[in-house]
Amino acid sequence: MVRIRPLQPEDWPATWRIMEPVVRAGETLPFDPAMDAEGGHAVWVEAALQAFVAVAADGGVLGTYHIKPNGPTLAAHVCNCGYVVAATARRQGIGSLLFSHSQDQALALGFRAMQFNLVVSTNTAAVQAWQHNGMVVVGTLPGAFHHRRLGFVDAHVMYKILKSD
Amino acid sequence: MVRIRPLQPEDWPATWRIMEPVVRAGETLPFDPAMDAEGGHAVWVEAALQAFVAVAADGGVLGTYHIKPNGPTLAAHVCNCGYVVAATARRQGIGSLLFSHSQDQALALGFRAMQFNLVVSTNTAAVQAWQHNGMVVVGTLPGAFHHRRLGFVDAHVMYKILKSD
Numbered sequence: 001m002v003r004i005r006p007l008q009p010e011d012w013p014a015t016w017r018i019m020e021p022v023v024r025a026g027e028t029l030p031f032d033p034a035m036d037a038e039g040g041h042a043v044w045v046e047a048a049l050q051a052f053v054a055v056a057a058d059g060g061v062l063g064t065y066h067i068k069p070n071g072p073t074l075a076a077h078v079c080n081c082g083y084v085v086a087a088t089a090r091r092q093g094i095g096s097l098l099f100s101h102s103q104d105q106a107l108a109l110g111f112r113a114m115q116f117n118l119v120v121s122t123n124t125a126a127v128q129a130w131q132h133n134g135m136v137v138v139g140t141l142p143g144a145f146h147h148r149r150l151g152f153v154d155a156h157v158m159y160k161i162l163k164s165d
Numbered sequence: 166m167v168r169i170r171p172l173q174p175e176d177w178p179a180t181w182r183i184m185e186p187v188v189r190a191g192e193t194l195p196f197d198p199a200m201d202a203e204g205g206h207a208v209w210v211e212a213a214l215q216a217f218v219a220v221a222a223d224g225g226v227l228g229t230y231h232i233k234p235n236g237p238t239l240a241a242h243v244c245n246c247g248y249v250v251a252a253t254a255r256r257q258g259i260g261s262l263l264f265s266h267s268q269d270q271a272l273a274l275g276f277r278a279m280q281f282n283l284v285v286s287t288n289t290a291a292v293q294a295w296q297h298n299g300m301v302v303v304g305t306l307p308g309a310f311h312h313r314r315l316g317f318v319d320a321h322v323m324y325k326i327l328k329s330d
Contacts (some may be wrong), residue, residue, distance in 0.1 A: 032238040073197040074311045075283055118240055139304020139322050143278060146239045157304050157322055
């Protein structure tokens, strides 16, 4: 059983352990590949409204997501989320579990829509997973992501209306 | 003759004077309409890489823009700019002068592209002006801007490649 719960300070070492290789790779997240655990905490936890972890029955961290407003006051009804799934826990539906939790959380926090600003086009597994969860590619930014291995690649802006009344 | 030069600390009162009604209106910029001069300085000057003013021959501030990276490290080659033209100086080409200066500045700073994240769809004059300057609507975000008078309205993501080698 996978459980999703708020990220506690004592979760950070295990959370960073699954994030670090993703950051180092520089293929999906825009952060400095040389970032350290403290820098990671600043962008993932301190800069967010809330952060969560998905934990296995044995307490191991399988994934994490954070949620924050995507812009200032007049754009603050749209949230932005980021997700990381441990390399050892891919293709088990953890990403969709995290997405579903984040969508419920977004609604509970009063957000009306969800926006991803920079979904790397070469990360086709992510693009497809988000589309499967109702996120729509509203536009593609030419060369907007500096992929560490492939150079400048396109990135998608994805969006989902959560509440339209 | 209109001259564009770096915004100096002593320019802030005059710059805020032209920005304040635009912020208060809540129709184009996403900032809190109740923001004060200090808050304005934080988002317009302190949060930016550089800020500039367009000044008339008599020294009056006619417009301002700021430039900053649109994202962290692997997205930091794309810049984001914001522009304000004084209500009394509209339809005189000040916006295009500012845009042209910002594009030169972006290239001088090493940026490869320019992105506007939230161009309010009802602000048709701005959309057309940016298109005239080569910015392309790459996507439209449904209800992403909370227009103070019209409620939730669509916003465009606009983008221009500056350097493609």
